[in-house]
Amino acid sequence: MKKMLKGLGAALCVALPFIAQAPADAATASATGAADQTLVQRGAYLAQLGDCAACHTAPKGKPFAGGLPMNTPMGRIYVTNITPDARTGIGGYTEADFARALREGVAKDGHNLYPAMPYPSYAKVDDDDVKALYAFFMHGVAPVQQANRESDIKWPLNMRWPLMFWNMAFLEKGGYRDKPGKDVAWNRGAYLVQGLGHCGSCHTPRGVAFQESALDESGSAFLSGALLDGWFASNLTGEHNTGLGRWSDEDLRTFLKTGANRHASAFGAMTSVINNSTQAMSDQDVAAVSTYLKSLPPVGGTGAAAYTYDPQATKVSLDRPANDAGARVYTAYCMHCHGVDGHGFAPMLAPLAGNPNVLAKDASSLINVTLNGTGDLVIDGVPSPFPMPGFAAVLDDQQIADVLSFVRAGWNNGAPAVGAAEVAKLRQSTQAGR
Template sequence: MLNLTLNRPSGSNRLNGAARSLGASLLALSALTTGAVAHAAPTAPADSALVARGAYLAKAGDCVACHTAPRGVPFAGGLKMVTPMGAIYTTNITPDPDTGIGGYTEAEFAGALRAGVAKDGHRLYPAMPYPSYAKLRDDDVKALYAYFMHGVEPVKQANRPSDIPWPLNMRWPLALWNAVFLDTTPYADKPARDAMWNRGAYLVQGLGHCGSCHTPRGVGFQEKALDEGGAAFLSGAAIDDWFASNLTGEHNTGLGRWSDAEVAQFLKTGANRHATAFGSMVGVINHSTQALTDDDLAAISRYLKSLPAAGGTGAPPYRYDPKATQAALVRPANDSGAKVYNAYCLHCHGADGRGYAPLLAPIAGNPNVLEADAASLINVTLNGSESLVIGGVPSAYPMPAFANALNDRQIADVLTFMRAGWNNGAPAVQAADVAKLRKATAATR
């Protein structure tokens, strides 16, 4: 069973130099928690409405995803993230004054969040997307600060130093990186656009930091574009052992065939008639986007659907063809891909490749099946996916792992069969690529 959709890399294998959540932004706070810094805990009484608003914003930013280790205490940090220079570990962002951020003033919190500068003045690794959080407005930063200081329980848990070796762990070059790539101007509404579009743009570009995974990176590990003004913005990106999907209007691998309502449905429930969430996008749905208001989901959808087509393969718009389906099903009995599909995939994804959406994802026309880069297909076939939990109810049909059931050749053959069948017309998958990804992801199994 292959649940295919827009995906993000797993939290532990995050984007080579960019983490995926507002929590990741607070990865900046890796500097935060050295016991040597002076404690300047907030003294003003908590405003319950402000704290509640901050809690909502923290949900929207999915802070908990990056700042919670497996089986760890929420927001206490410790999640390993792999970068090209070595592993870093997310930090304790609870208000504990010794090991967390309890000693941070609001201005210091804002400096770490939006400018990549820690309390003691050292620069933060751009593994946290502070170029995105630089767009946050002062009132939202204030609300987030109120929540983390007054709405989160303090946890005394020391931070783990990074595994980045000397001299790569020196921080002074980050000042140069910031000078070249960081724009600290908060988001300003576009007068030519309506309030809904601007709200969606603000959430996508800033708090949601969608580009940190879905926008390709340049030689300096910077996002090639931070808003719709750049051609590469949200056009899809290879990230470690995944391919973060195209979110532009591209008709095959992007959102060109999705309606505004279908985008909102996916963010709310993790599934629609086109695809089902897998990989760490499941965590985004479970912990973040399903909690957004309908108005915010509609705003995000409006903004994403306004983006012009970018990226993709250049193939003609996908059209489902029943004849192609029948041709795929009558392949010779010695066709390995067809045999594997019939044995392991057909009962969930159907003889016609359309699955039982939104319960079970389609193969026919699925954006991730049509994508030239097959990393996400290979990864989810090998390793499966966590279960969506919507409204407290777990999905009955999460994607299982086949790493132990199928060898590299069998997985390559069945994915090639899927990518060729039902008029999908996507490139073949090679066994060598499966073997490479099997080795790379072995530690996650």
């Protein structure tokens, strides 16, 4: 589950119907056969669970034809064509080739894939699901002839062979194994979160070699939140302030299906996850994911006391906005959506009081979304009516720092202030090429 914030690059929203492609043509459908179409349909659902479209479909590009840029610590890479085109895609892959690429990060010709492809998570996908995914990509996706683009990573960092040693150190082979003493729902949720959902790819901190610090709940850093590509992916453990500790099971299920609840709204890469993946999950799978995530003990956070709402000091400041630079900006640009009380109009307009993203120690997500806004949540084909606009062209670095400092202190949030230098840094990195 790539999460509540930016995953591995600025993946923009891709229309949900792209996943459920019809067979490439009538001849393909006939050759595949009625029995195999059941497998293809199951594979289409699994591809949604894996959010394959978000990374492998470029904005305005053809489904799964690749080309989307992704930023890594070494430089920019471009995702590959995974349509069944024989020349530029994976049309020449056998099921064994496909399984090796998916679960071990090795392409048909033997070159290693960068771990921006979350194969350490996909290593847990079982054989039956690999078979269904292969059937979908071979018979349920239209072939597109589109050559893959070389990365912008400079020599010698662009050499692939050292990744063999990376895999030896960090890749845990073998599918997910049910945990004894856990019920069916918990194990199903763990399988989806750790495997196809690859939530840890964004929400787990990475080490010096870009490896995830933990791949399951046995590691204390698992899903404790992480900075990636200018966003801070939220803490998904039971931590009270910055995690899911105050979220009910219903809150979490609502967020996964709609991208918004009484605590927060999706933005950044999580918008794409909601649009292309989690809203399509069956109720049973959503419940399983919620069961697993809600079982995780609290980890990380800021060490602050449990959040309690207190509007009084903020209300006084907003009554006299001329005395506070942040309050002046908030009054002019933010208050009509997020309210004097900080509650917003959830779930349509996100609350700021007690919002886990506001309380997080790292303010990158708040800065990024204030500068650049967010894409539309598209639920059942209907775009959200009030997406967050970007203010990069309206507010300078100091004004954004002032208003975010005001928000992070307001309503008893008690989060650290934001500096203008932090805003300037993210403005430069996220506005480049726009």
